[in-house]
Amino acid sequence: SQQGEEDPQALSIQEGENATMNCSYKTSINNLQWYRQNSGRGLVHLILIRSNEREKHSGRLRVTLDTSKKSSSLLITASRAADTASYFCATDQIETSGSRLTFGEGTQLTVNP
């Protein structure tokens, strides 16, 4: 069963705007990862944040992690039409360490040109 919940389920913005997606989870984690999936395709890893980190940046991506609230956010700055995709958070849980990722249900991002 899915552990994560993502908010919002769908997000539509204009090119150049920032997009923020949130993820909540339920159990203790080693790390949290964000993946992107274009329609009908496989997933592509975007960024990983470890449980002892609070914020991480990669290009136009900024990820925050609050382990006390069991939540994370992904910010995409200066969005482009090519950022249109589904975005999933995935947790590497301590109890299943190394054996699997547990994915949220995803946020469908549409960036309008």
Add this chain to the structure above:
Amino acid sequence: DTGVSQDPRHKITKRGQNVTFRCDPISEHNRLYWYRQTLGQGPEFLTYFQNEAQLEKSRLLSDRFSAERPKGSFSTLEIQRTEQGDSAMYLCASNLALRNEQFFGPGTRLTVL
């Protein structure tokens, strides 16, 4: 292209038939994962291998499902006596043990009529 390939990309079958999917991971990766993804949902873990050993199976993996990785390289996932509820995208991923990022293939979309 992540370097993980899956074959076939699409499979349409009739209920009750058997199907087999193949995954070729990145060559140096010793871990290989299978996930299932239904429309609008995040991927759900099915099973994973370290080298040729199948180390964990999800409760989702009923007796009709079997996976192998005979030489620790490519893997096959077989579904016997397919049911309409098996219709989904089957995703394969690989990585090196102790490395958290997973590299996903493009998936095999199964439609059971």
